[in-house]
Amino acid sequence: MTQMRTPAGTTSVPAAEPQPVIEMRDISITFGAVRALDEVSVRLFPGEVHALMGENGAGKSTLIKALTGVYAIDAGVVTIDGERHEFSSPAAAQAAGISTVYQEVNLVPNLTVAENMLLGREPRRFGSIDVREMNRRARRTLLHLGIDVDPRTVLDEHPIAVQQLVAIARAVDVEAKVLILDEPTSSLDADEVEKLFTVMRRLREEGVAIVFVSHFLDQVYEIADRMTILRNGRLVEERMVADTTQLELVRLMIGRELEVLDRLDRAAPTTGAGSGTPLLTAVGLGRKNTLEATDLALYEGEVVGIAGLLGSGRTELARLLFGADTADTGELAVRSHTRRLRSPRHAIDRRIAFSSEDRKAEGVVGDLTVADNMLLALQASRGWLRPIPQGTRARLVKDYIEALDIRPADPTALMRNLSGGNQQKVLLARWLITEPEILILDEPTRGIDIGAKAQIQAKVAELAAQGLSVVFISAELEEVLRLSDRLVVMRDRRKIDERTNDDVSVRDVLEIIAGETRSEEDTHA
């Protein structure tokens, strides 16, 4: 196994290249029957920012967890400075010089910046913590990284971005060889990202190998030197960022040759809707750090598809439309009544239904029966004082089990025993029972089998033909294109394009998504 396996398409490695500080070779990890990682190889070089790229489920976080000792590796070798290592725990990985900063800041908000940096290894004198020395050491590290924070201030007085930097400072204080930043920028604004990048550049100059995970392509192009692209748990390619166009990158992440996609795509609008006054209008709808001001109009019987990569703002838009998050700016009108939707309840009252992308956490109640799950939203909108008559319950549940072909066709089956596809159908039924005028579907077909997927797609088309307005969000572009009358393309938390779906191809959408390169402004690379 000494021979390095080069995946197809990798450019050959120049002889003068430095030694990687960490090399992961042919790493495989299996959970039950699922192969989360399949012979993936990654090389991290000192003084480089290495981006891990891939859509959801590509295996990025599994790979990171394998590297940080959270998951045990089933097959493959990890070498640090040429020596073989096996990590049994996160502490072991840390001891070997691998530090991780997660998206969610893992610090304690109630203690000072200095304490957060040095908790567990505070300098002591005569057995008691030497606060002065602790503050001095923290100040030195912060200064060294160019972070302008008083170490004596309490952590939660600072914005998330600064807390993120403090987390990095804590990681660096242990002399990290490798710093893993897992989605560090997802809740930062542009200035804050710039601050983070300044720190990252400084660490890079000092020879730290940095792993950077982000869904923002522009950020990757600004800071990363090298990238490894994963798809479905497999390695696609290792590339130098400077040698890869954004279009190429998006194609590598999503996979399949574009020509094949072009043929697959039918691009046939389902109905000729889009006339009269819109049912729902959003003007300048936005939320700080979540979504830039966005306009959207939805007509009766129309399917509006929202396309974009993960983190592009598609889910955020849906949540604002439903009132699950409140908008900071802009207005939302339903049937020309301007309303600020303060909560999902308001939205439900205005006959809006929302099926969340996070089926497990925000949809399914596993310990209730299929029937109970289906009737939850209807019962909630009626209020607890007006129970649904037994007969109506039975009829509704029976009708929808048949209409959506839910299996097992047993209203008393426990929800958690159903397959993902059937759970999704029950959730669809839950909202349809409330007879909505507007249905927002966020990733309704994710992780479900082909058959169920086709059934759900057919049902959506049928409902739209009957006059229901649908906002359809999916990571699968083919699906969005197949169903939508109109297409909204999002990227980096804003709407970048909107067009009628006549003859739009997957390639067109990819080009729109990748198109907005900032290569002119890009001084780096």
Place this chain on the structure above:
Amino acid sequence: MSAVTVPTASAWDRVRTYRPPNRYLPILATAALFVGLFGVGGIRYDGLTDPQVLLSLLIDNAFLIVLGVGMTFVILTGGIDLSVGSVVALSTMIAAKTLDMGWSPYLSIVAVLATGTLLGLLMGLLIHYFDIQPFIATLAGLFLARGLTYLISVESISIKDPTVTDLAFRTVHLGDYYVRWTAIIALATVAIAAYVLARTRFGRTVYAIGGNEASAMLMGLRVAFTKVGVYVISGFCAALAGLLFSLYILSGNSLHAIGMELDAIAAVVIGGTLLTGGRGYVVGSLLGVLVLGIIKTLISFDGTLSSYWIRIITGVLLLAFVVVQRFATRRRP
């Protein structure tokens, strides 16, 4: 009134320009409340300004101060200890019974402290390793300790041991004034606890757990040791408070200290410690006990008010402090 509460202009300017860090605000509010109550009382009632009143406050509430110290540790981690009142009763009973049986006072003290510590250890282990809600685990402890007290004796047992009664009545003179040993022990407990919380890794871990337990774990701190440790400390403090209470009341009785755990919790909360954990100081709890104590004193000085007013005022104060804390700690958007 002007002599007591309104400082001179220049001092006021300094006060106005000084902004204490936010984390000290609750404790300063409690201190101001105490000074205010003392000041108002001093004007209305003759004799309240006598320093001996202050010292008596410490003497009369020594056991509650110690109880509050233990409770502060627990609440700082985000937990709660409901068993402490019962442990106080159990401690008075063990002390009275063993002394009655002719044990040496020292042996008796050791027995009491060991029992409280052991009970705390058991509850801590349950809470951490079996992941049982602190509320439930210590509620079980509450019933267990109270039951054990009845098991030892249903009757009240008075303490007549000469060494003990001598200690109970012995005073330490400070000029014209005096304190008892119980008050000194209570203040020493506060001082030691303040040091442990501020200057040891154990103490900082207590705060870290209260701030975010999952993060504390990921930072590699000794979460298990610390979480069990705070209940051990609380159990020890409850036993020590029981000893002080025995000295104060000179008897062991199953009906002692019913609901005292709630007084302790009230004192800790009024002292500015957040019930959700992570924020607060033992000195605050000391002030909280003193505030509760001064209310009692004021009402007894007044003479016309019934003692149930103590409860009503305590309730109002508690509510006010929790509401103020809610606003003070609300996250800025």
